[in-house]
Amino acid sequence: MADSITLQVTRYRPELETEPTVQDYDVPLGKQWSVLDGLNYIKDQVDGTLSYRWSCRMGICGSCGMTVNGEPKLTCGAFLTDYAPGPVRVEPLTNFPIVRDLVVELGDFMRKLPRVKPWLVHDDEAPVPEGEYLQTPEELDEYRQYSMCINCMLCYAACPVYGLDPEFMGPAAIALAQRYNLDSRDHGSRERLDVLIEHEGIWGCTFVGECTTVCPKHVDPAGSIQRYKVTAATESVKSFLLPRGAR
């Protein structure tokens, strides 16, 4: 096996160039080296001007999402040996504006996320001495999968609907809304419904399904959106047929 591999890395230095270019770097093909290790090698040993995001190196923080050979990946979990003999194309996540090199601008998601109230909403806050809000293991299982989201944005990069219509709420925000809707301690589903049934909410999704395929934490955002479509449709029928008090 060769002892090095070429990374073809997207560069974009707004003070120098008007559009991204590609720069080749040879990095050691370590047996357990991830693409992120390769980028860190470049940054430390070859070219300190390369910009990218990373933090935990273990698939927890969700910072190091990039496009590797055309697929959205956490670069800490994409191993160079799987791409040997290379070259490996490393690009910023698609569907987001590029700030510099491999760094993308995530402000759009940050503005959308609070709209779905991704926190526990209580009608009446119980006094602390009354103790915890208890939950059975079965109730936990209802939403646990959706709570695994690490906001890595791979699902947004994989979603052509978001690419074509940036107003679309997007997979992670809707999955996180479902994480709280399905929580037995939460009472905010009515408030979230008003946001999610907008055209740019769940109905914007045409079920391509790639968000679920690329999700490194097996959250299944596509499944959460389809389930919520059923809920929203049921609520709409109810609000049409039933008097206000009975809903």
Add this chain to the structure above:
Amino acid sequence: MSGQPMTTKDQPRLYHRPMSTWWWLGKRTYLTFILRELSSVFVAWFVVFLLLLVRAVGQGDGEYRDFLDWADSPWVVTLNIVALAFVLLHAVTWFNLAPKAIVVRLRGRRVPPTWIAVSHFAAWAVVSAFILWLLVGAG
């Protein structure tokens, strides 16, 4: 660099990548998705075809025979073969996706997603067998 707005610390000049018109050719899953969306047109065609058949039957024997002659013409047969392929794609892809939308619990346990898909295919087989029996067996 002349004419280009300079980047400042507070306001970086972002680069927006245009999305290609042919984005759906870039990945097999995207292509399957587009074909599934396109299949809706052929589903609609079969609805129209069925309505035309019902109208012809309602208008009498002559109209019905004219309809059969028209339906037998090479271009209608070709169209229907293509439409059948797309409708099969439509049915198979949607049945495979059904477990994503339908979560059923029996005695507190979630029914495995494959069972949901299998039950759809089973229902499809039963209905198809019944129609086949109507057309061939009962005739």
